[in-house]
Amino acid sequence: MEKEKDKNRNEPSAENPYKLSDLKLTKVEKWAAGVPAVMAAFSDLFEEGVPVRGMKALFRMNQKNGFDCPSCAWPDPDDERSPLGEYCENGAKALAEEATTKKVTAAFFKKNAVCDLARLTDFQIGRMGRLTDPMYMPKNGTHYQPISWEEAFKKIAGHLNALETPDEAAFYTSGRTSNEASFVYQLFAKEFGTNNMPDCSNMCHETSGTALLPTIGIGKGTVTLEDFYDTDVIVIIGQNPGTNAPRMMSALEKGKQNGAKIIAINPLPEAGLMGFHNPQQISGIIGGGVKLADLYLPVKINGDMALLKAIALLLIDFEKKSPGEVLDQQFILDKTVGYDAFARQFDNYKLEDLAAASGIPQSAIYEAAQMMAFKKRIIFCWGMGLTQQPNGVAMIREIVNLLLLKGSIGKPGAGVCPVRGHSNVQGNRTMLINEKPTDEQLDLIRDFYGFEPPRKHGYDVVRVIKAMHEEKVKVFFSMGGNFLSATPDTTYTAEALRKLKLTVCVSTKLNRSHLVHGQEALILPTYSRSDIDMVNGVHQFVSTENSMGVVQSSKGVLEPVSRHLINETQIVCRMAMATLGSRSVVNWQRYAGSYDAVRDDIEKCIPGFDDYNNKVRRKGGFYLPNAARDGQFITKEFGDRAPFTLTTIPDNTLAPDEYMMATTRTHDQFNTTIYGLDDRYRGIKNERRVIFMNQKDIEEAGFVPGEKVDLFNYDNGIERIAPLFIIVAYAIPERNTVTYFPETNVLVAINNVVEGSNMPASKFVKIKIKKHNPEIYHLIKQL
Ligand SMILES: Nc1nc2c(c(=O)[nH]1)N[C@H]1C(S)=C(S)[C@@H](COP(=O)(O)OP(=O)(O)OC[C@H]3O[C@@H](n4cnc5c(=O)[nH]c(N)nc54)[C@H](O)[C@@H]3O)O[C@H]1N2
Numbered sequence: 109m110e111k112e113k114d115k116n117r118n119e120p121s122a123e124n125p126y127k128l129s130d131l132k133l134t135k136v137e138k139w140a141a142g143v144p145a146v147m148a149a150f151s152d153l154f155e156e157g158v159p160v161r162g163m164k165a166l167f168r169m170n171q172k173n174g175f176d177c178p179s180c181a182w183p184d185p186d187d188e189r190s191p192l193g194e195y196c197e198n199g200a201k202a203l204a205e206e207a208t209t210k211k212v213t214a215a216f217f218k219k220n221a222v223c224d225l226a227r228l229t230d231f232q233i234g235r236m237g238r239l240t241d242p243m244y245m246p247k248n249g250t251h252y253q254p255i256s257w258e259e260a261f262k263k264i265a266g267h268l269n270a271l272e273t274p275d276e277a278a279f280y281t282s283g284r285t286s287n288e289a290s291f292v293y294q295l296f297a298k299e300f301g302t303n304n305m306p307d308c309s310n311m312c313h314e315t316s317g318t319a320l321l322p323t324i325g326i327g328k329g330t331v332t333l334e335d336f337y338d339t340d341v342i343v344i345i346g347q348n349p350g351t352n353a354p355r356m357m358s359a360l361e362k363g364k365q366n367g368a369k370i371i372a373i374n375p376l377p378e379a380g381l382m383g384f385h386n387p388q389q390i391s392g393i394i395g396g397g398v399k400l401a402d403l404y405l406p407v408k409i410n411g412d413m414a415l416l417k418a419i420a421l422l423l424i425d426f427e428k429k430s431p432g433e434v435l436d437q438q439f440i441l442d443k444t445v446g447y448d449a450f451a452r453q454f455d456n457y458k459l460e461d462l463a464a465a466s467g468i469p470q471s472a473i474y475e476a477a478q479m480m481a482f483k484k485r486i487i488f489c490w491g492m493g494l495t496q497q498p499n500g501v502a503m504i505r506e507i508v509n510l511l512l513l514k515g516s517i518g519k520p521g522a523g524v525c526p527v528r529g530h531s532n533v534q535g536n537r538t539m540l541i542n543e544k545p546t547d548e549q550l551d552l553i554r555d556f557y558g559f560e561p562p563r564k565h566g567y568d569v570v571r572v573i574k575a576m577h578e579e580k581v582k583v584f585f586s587m588g589g590n591f592l593s594a595t596p597d598t599t600y601t602a603e604a605l606r607k608l609k610l611t612v613c614v615s616t617k618l619n620r621s622h623l624v625h626g627q628e629a630l631i632l633p634t635y636s637r638s639d640i641d642m643v644n645g646v647h648q649f650v651s652t653e654n655s656m657g658v659v660q661s662s663k664g665v666l667e668p669v670s671r672h673l674i675n676e677t678q679i680v681c682r683m684a685m686a687t688l689g690s691r692s693v694v695n696w697q698r699y700a701g702s703y704d705a706v707r708d709d710i711e712k713c714i715p716g717f718d719d720y721n722n723k724v725r726r727k728g729g730f731y732l733p734n735a736a737r738d739g740q741f742i743t744k745e746f747g748d749r750a751p752f753t754l755t756t757i758p759d760n761t762l763a764p765d766e767y768m769m770a771t772t773r774t775h776d777q778f779n780t781t782i783y784g785l786d787d788r789y790r791g792i793k794n795e796r797r798v799i800f801m802n803q804k805d806i807e808e809a810g811f812v813p814g815e816k817v818d819l820f821n822y823d824n825g826i827e828r829i830a831p832l833f834i835i836v837a838y839a840i841p842e843r844n845t846v847t848y849f850p851e852t853n854v855l856v857a858i859n860n861v862v863e864g865s866n867m868p869a870s871k872f873v874k875i876k877i878k879k880h881n882p883e884i885y886h887l888i889k890q891l
């Protein structure tokens with residue numbers, strides 16, 4: 109084995125390519141969506157060779173009685189839905205990706221050794237098609253081989269039951285798993301005896317939940333779509349709606365038409381922040397379009413804290429000049445605590461220092477504060493640009509501070525809107541997929557089922573990788589996702605995964621996490637959201653929760669690609685029966701046979717789901733209760749008041765040869781699923797290994813645009829190398845750079861985390877940039 113790895117040491121691989129594609133730079137777009145978006149969507153369906161199948165599905169996507177788009181978590185309109193379809197370019201791409209009729213069969217695995225496949229990129233692997241059969245990799249094996257479902261469950265049970273403690277197992281979840289499957293999955297982990305349930309939230313919006321729960325009493329957003337339609341100011345900070353939540357732009361458009369102003373805060377002038385052609389409306393297709401941002405603030409990476417403080421400073425200042433007109437004094441008195449200390453801190457801040465730290469001129473900050481000063485209804489939306497910063501929790505608390513000053517939360521047209529990623533990531537959490545469930549949640553499970561669930565907190569994503577390294581975790585089960593590619597410090601994580609005794613991936617498509625595996629490995633193929641899910645002859649539906657707390661049904665429409673697929677709920681139930689046998693007090697057979705049965709019991713264990721089976725059958729679903737939305741902030745520490753939080757400004761000094769790097773998404777990917785090599789809105793064609801730099805930095809470092817460079821990170825005294833990137837000159841603040849994940853995850857140190865939420869700080873990576881050295885590959889450890 110060692111020898112084989114050595115032999116590969118200097119061969120090209122996903123992390124270490126020797127060649128680049130033929131990069132072409134095109135125009136950087138100022139408008140998102142519109143005709144090219146619709147064309148791109150359709151062309152994807154054609155490329156996958158599934159136009160009829162795909163079109164049929166596309167017209168059912170996000171329609172009442174249809175299925176929930178597997179792409180993002182943006183909600184569907186409660187009332188009218190567009191006759192042209194409630195989908196976007198990226199939803200169509202996600203659909204094309206899973207509707208493909210190309211197959212990765214047992215014969216494919218027989219032909220291809222895993223060590224060869226492991227060198228391919230996620231893009232190359234993703235093209236190969238849908239998984240059709242359960243597959244098994246024996247110890248010291250070179251190829252996956254077919255295995256029956258029965259045998260697969262026996263293997264899992266054998267490994268799980270051989271562990272010294274249940275905490276030597278960990279159960280990961282990506283965010284597409286339905287409420288029903290999530291519920292049985294966490295129930296199994298708890299009955300088995302562990303809270304080791306890391307999930308994609310640990311890399312995504314954990315920071316938001318961590319910040320919101322103690323301040324407003326709920327770890328979720330408070331606004332609904334309707335709030336966007338009738339509001340005064342929408343602030344979009346650290347989020348790229350055009351690419352990652354394109355249907356959000358219809359809501360922004362409607363809000364603007366009704367008079368709202370938009371402030372965009374982002375180091376990059378993203379097309380989706382600047383303007384919008386609505387492809388779902390005839391007017392958007394043939395011309396026109398709306399300008400979105402009324403004010404664009406090109407903040408430095410991590411300059412947001414200084415900016416938010418500067419705005420607060422000005423608002424407090426304006427209030428002094430026009431008492432009672434700027435801040436909501438009654439709200440502050442009735443609903444909050446800690447205002448005095450909060451206001452007092454500004455004696456120690458100067459606007460000019462804050463402006464310098466944020467990278468935004470004082471005049472522009474002044475304009476932003478003016479736009480909010482005399483308005484009462486403000487919505488703050490944010491995404492990974494904030495949550496993946498080391499001080500992300502504090503920054504989101506600072507956003508809450510601003511809204512509390514204005515009394516702009518818990519009333520129509522106002523509040524917080526963390527824009528979630530995966531289509532059911534919020535539902536996963538509601539269903540108790542959480543490494544640190546509360547005692548109240550666990551008591552409900554205990555009282556209903558009659559077993560004592562474990563109370564000790566489990567591992568999150570970063571901690572589980574370390575625990576694998578230390579061989580404290582030996583069995584790793586992933587419900588969806590692509591753990592290797594999504595997580596930080598790829599080389600370190602790959603080493604951790606290889607130490608495991610067993611890795612199990614429940615997946616729809618082949619990905620790199622199947623190929624960098626434990627001593628033994630299983631791939632369990634399952635249905636995707638758009639597939640018809642028949643159980644006991646009945647066409648079943650599942651349910652999901654969107655970014656705004658609406659739970660609705662989702663029913664697939666496509667014939668599955670293989671007869672051997674079983675749904676995620678059945679996979680869990682059969683694993684539970686094989687593992688726990690007569691030890692279990694749960695009727696897994698009943699759950700395996702009917703989602704209604706699962707929903708009946710969710711209703712008993714999770715508040716807000718009364719009458720679940722009836723309500724979920726209503727067109728459009730139902731809203732979960734959200735006290736903060738109704739203006740009640742029930743916090744543990746302060747009763748029914750929301751606290752102001754005192755935060756600090758980070759010192760972001762860089763060494764002279766250091767740059768700050770944010771890793772982000774192209775328009776042509778869904779996380780680790782790479783649809784293509786373009787990033788149309790940012791003017792990139794045919795290459796992902798690019799680094800966006802400011803023109804002045806390029807010149808000062810003695811580079812030229814188009815030059816090939818290698819990237820380095822040195823956190824914790826370890827040299828991490830990402831070779832062969834092309835410099836692209838871009839409108840980005842000085843000393844800031846942007847690259848795409850997963851390619852640059854090798855540079856994100858495992859200890860570079862967000863304080864409080866322990867998420868990887870993937871938008872705050874200190875790097876050095878050197879001219880490409882063809883000899884560099886000798887220094888790089890092969891995965
Ligand atoms: N097409 C598509 N859709 C997706 C996904 C996808 O990969 N592709 N992924 C889904 C998932 S799981 C998620 S979580 C969401 C993610 O959606 P987003 O939250 O939009 O995530 P990113 O694109 O990673 O980064 C958002 C923005 O943060 C900005 N940014 C970087 N650093 C800073 C900073 O310091 N301050 C500020 N203010 N901004 C900064 C970047 O320029 C970028 O525009 O999208 C979901 N939807």
Ligand SMILES: Nc1nc2c(c(=O)[nH]1)N[C@H]1C(S)=C(S)[C@@H](COP(=O)(O)OP(=O)(O)OC[C@H]3O[C@@H](n4cnc5c(=O)[nH]c(N)nc54)[C@H](O)[C@@H]3O)O[C@H]1N2
Pocket residue numbers: 281282283284285308309311312313492496529530587588589590591593594595596614615616617618619634635636637676771772773778779780781849850852853856870
């Ligand atoms: N550097 C850097 N790293 C990041 C981020 C970043 O911005 N920068 N973003 C982070 C974020 S926000 C997130 S959410 C994570 C995402 O992390 P993950 O959720 O782990 O990754 P995905 O790429 O979304 O997972 C894709 C795989 O899921 C499987 N799949 C798709 N649909 C289904 C389904 O219906 N059922 C099952 N069982 N499997 C399915 C397919 O096999 C596919 O290969 O990545 C994080 N990593």
Ligand SMILES: [Mo]
Pocket residue numbers: 308311312313528529530
């Ligand atoms: Mo995410």
